[in-house]
Amino acid sequence: ELMTGGFYEPILPSIPDRDKLGQIALLNQYLSDRFGASPSGLWLTERVWEPHLPKILNEAGVMYLPIDDTHFLYAGFELSDLTGIFVTEESGLTVRLLPIQKKLRYLIPFGTVEKVMTELMRQAERNPNGLAIYADDGEKFGVWPKTHQHCYDDGWLEQFFTALQENSGWLEICTLGDAAQSEPVGRAYLPSASYAEMLHWSLPPKAFAEYEDFEHWLEMHGQMEQYGRYVRGGHWRGFLAKYEEANLMHKRMLAVSDALDKFIKESPDRTDLVDKARHRLYAGQCNCPYWHGVFGGLYLPHLRAAIYENLIEAEKIITESERRQVSRKNYDFDCDGHDEVVVRTQKFAAIFKPSVGGMLLELDSYDGKFNFSDTLKRRKEGYHWKLAKAKLDSQQTEEDQTASIHDLVLTKELGLDKLLADDWYSRRGFVDHFLPQHADIDLFQSGHFNEEGDFALGRYESDKKGASNIVSLKRNGHLWRAEGIKELTVEKVFYFADDSDVFSVNYCLYSERDDIYNIRFAVENNFNFQAGHADDRYLIYDGARKENSFLDSAAVTPNCYTTIMRDDYRRLAVALALDKPAEVWQVPI
Numbered sequence: 060e061l062m063t064g065g066f067y068e069p070i071l072p073s074i075p076d077r078d079k080l081g082q083i084a085l086l087n088q089y090l091s092d093r094f095g096a097s098p099s100g101l102w103l104t105e106r107v108w109e110p111h112l113p114k115i116l117n118e119a120g121v122m123y124l125p126i127d128d129t130h131f132l133y134a135g136f137e138l139s140d141l142t143g144i145f146v147t148e149e150s151g152l153t154v155r156l157l158p159i160q161k162k163l164r165y166l167i168p169f170g171t172v173e174k175v176m177t178e179l180m181r182q183a184e185r186n187p188n189g190l191a192i193y194a195d196d197g198e199k200f201g202v203w204p205k206t207h208q209h210c211y212d213d214g215w216l217e218q219f220f221t222a223l224q225e226n227s228g229w230l231e232i233c234t235l236g237d238a239a240q241s242e243p244v245g246r247a248y249l250p251s252a253s254y255a256e257m258l259h260w261s262l263p264p265k266a267f268a269e270y271e272d273f274e275h276w277l278e279m280h281g282q283m284e285q286y287g288r289y290v291r292g293g294h295w296r297g298f299l300a301k302y303e304e305a306n307l308m309h310k311r312m313l314a315v316s317d318a319l320d321k322f323i324k325e326s327p328d329r330t331d332l333v334d335k336a337r338h339r340l341y342a343g344q345c346n347c348p349y350w351h352g353v354f355g356g357l358y359l360p361h362l363r364a365a366i367y368e369n370l371i372e373a374e375k376i377i378t379e380s381e382r383r384q385v386s387r388k389n390y391d392f393d394c395d396g397h398d399e400v401v402v403r404t405q406k407f408a409a410i411f412k413p414s415v416g417g418m419l420l421e422l423d424s425y426d427g428k429f430n431f432s433d434t435l436k437r438r439k440e441g442y443h444w445k446l447a448k449a450k451l452d453s454q455q456t457e458e459d460q461t462a463s464i465h466d467l468v469l470t471k472e473l474g475l476d477k478l479l480a481d482d483w484y485s486r487r488g489f490v491d492h493f494l495p496q497h498a499d500i501d502l503f504q505s506g507h508f509n510e511e512g513d514f515a516l517g518r519y520e521s522d523k524k525g526a527s528n529i530v531s532l533k534r535n536g537h538l539w540r541a542e543g544i545k546e547l548t549v550e551k552v553f554y555f556a557d558d559s560d561v562f563s564v565n566y567c568l569y570s571e572r573d574d575i576y577n578i579r580f581a582v583e584n585n586f587n588f589q590a591g592h593a594d595d596r597y598l599i600y601d602g603a604r605k606e607n608s609f610l611d612s613a614a615v616t617p618n619c620y621t622t623i624m625r626d627d628y629r630r631l632a633v634a635l636a637l638d639k640p641a642e643v644w645q646v647p648i
Contacts, residue, residue, distance in 0.1 A: 060234040061090050063098040069344035070295060072109040075316050082341055083119040100124060100236055104346055107253045107295045117152035123239035125157040125194040130252040132288035142189030143244035155239050156247055163193045168210055172218045176226060183229055190238055251294055258292030260352040263301055267441025298350040304435055305349050305357050307420060308366055310393050315340055315370045322377040332376055339373035360589045367430040375425045385528040385555050400521055400530050405558045417519030417532035417551060419488030427631045434585045436482040446476035482506050484515050486648055490583040491515060491549055493538055500615055504646045511538050514549055528555045545573040586633055588626045591647060595627035598645060614645040
């Protein structure tokens with residue numbers, strides 16, 4: 060049975076309604092063209108459900124979707140109630156819900172075939188005409204760690220299908236579509252939810268660990284079966300609060316979607332450009348790097364780069380037909396209640412955050428389709444405490460071989476817990492530091508240096524009246540010195556040109572009241588060229604490439620005028636040129 064969904068597998072509630080309809084229509088068209096199919100069921104990406112979905116799904120022609128029994132339990136249903144299909148609605152527009160059994164999701168294929176059949180027999184004896192609904196990701200049948208050997212080499216899957224055939228006298232197998240045609244057993248209004256693990260992962264680190272502790276306490280006291288339904292984590296959108304990098308990517312996607320919608324209304328005859336841009340936008344909505352759970356997700360730079368590449372290309376497609384003058388807009392880009400400054404030229408898109416250090420949040424190259432500032436800060440995760448007891452892959456026991464990925468605690472090397480760090484500021488561009496005299500490159504890399512100023516996280520005022528090609532930021536701040544608190548002003552002014560791949564910044568530091576000496580002023584810039592130890596990614600200082608010039612190496616270069624970071628694979632480079640020599644620290648994060 061072929062089912063529809065978002066063509067590029069977005070988290071449906073996270074994208075605009077027009078894109079929900081467009082993504083589903085695109086997959087419907089694909090299935091029709093390739094297979095002559097007209098699907099009526101939808102596979103909901105990561106089963107992320109929100110109560111407003113029935114209306115838009117109904118409008119998209121969706122009749123039914125499988126969704127976790129966990130969602131029903133959160134709404135107060137009993138497991139014994141979930142033996143049929145349910146109807147839900149929004150504004151009177153309905154869809155049918157098929158409750159997926161979590162117990163079967165965990166037994167198949169991680170339990171023995173005998174245990175699976177015993178569970179199905181138990182349910183059949185209790186309710187001979189009921190439904191036992193199973194639907195899950197295909198990755199667990201060969202892609203997840205050790206599952207290929209388990210399912211195929213060890214014969215689990217063949218044994219399972221054989222058991223289904225041998226028990227066909229009392230066990231009938233049907234498609235989800237056939238099941239959806241059966242008489243509904245009731246109405247259901249479900250809360251915002253996903254599968255339990257996803258809601259757990261979305262929690263901040265402290266709550267993440269406390270959630271685990273509480274579940275463990277319930278299990279130890281034999282209370283989990285009765286009260287477990289009342290234990291739930293957060294909300295998928297919590298990832299956008301937990302990780303500002305995910306939020307920035309999400310808001311970039313929304314901005315491109317709005318720009319495309321505006322372009323369609325203003326240029327309805329440019330269907331050639333619209334189709335190209337729409338595909339790139341939809342590809343930029345793929346869910347994988349917008350969150351983080353068991354797998355890398357947000358932490359995988361190539362996934363983030365793919366999202367930005369598609370979003371930047373979509374924006375370029377709908378703007379390159381017009382000559383772009385430098386534009387500057389002040390508005391709340393990241394939806395945190397504070398205005399950002401967004402600059403666009405023919406070459407760049409740049410986003411500054413005056414409310415937090417006046418830092419450069421994003422620097423996109425339209426020609427390279429690349430976000431140079433696509434970096435991650437180091438942070439605590441709720442699972443970090445497990446690293447101390449993690450096993451090497453080679454140390455797995457026979458029991459580990461078929462454990463669910465939700466239960467495995469594996470590591471590629473021991474001692475990773477000693478490498479953990481927690482950055483107190485975002486690793487972006489033009490972050491202004493005032494370092495103590497004793498701080499060296501190692502202390503800076505650790506993040507445990509004592510900042511003397513209040514500029515890295517402080518609010519800068521933005522001049523909104525100047526020319527559109529200028530971003531002027533100013534902060535009247537303070538330094539904490541041994542001789543007392545000193546007042547200091549930092550001004551930084553960025554200059555952009557219409558059709559140039561160069562922009563400049565002028566810094567001015569002054570104090571109107573205090574005499575301040577021996578300042579160690581450092582401007583931090585972070586760039587992500589992904590491959591830390593590749594021959595085609597390297598740095599050049601004052602025209603010379605050092606012997607150890609890899610991006611993952613640490614280095615101090617005194618009296619330096621120019622620093623160039625090259626990516627020969629993508630044919631990209633970033634060059635920093637100073638009007639005065641300075642000591643340059645190269646620090647991998």
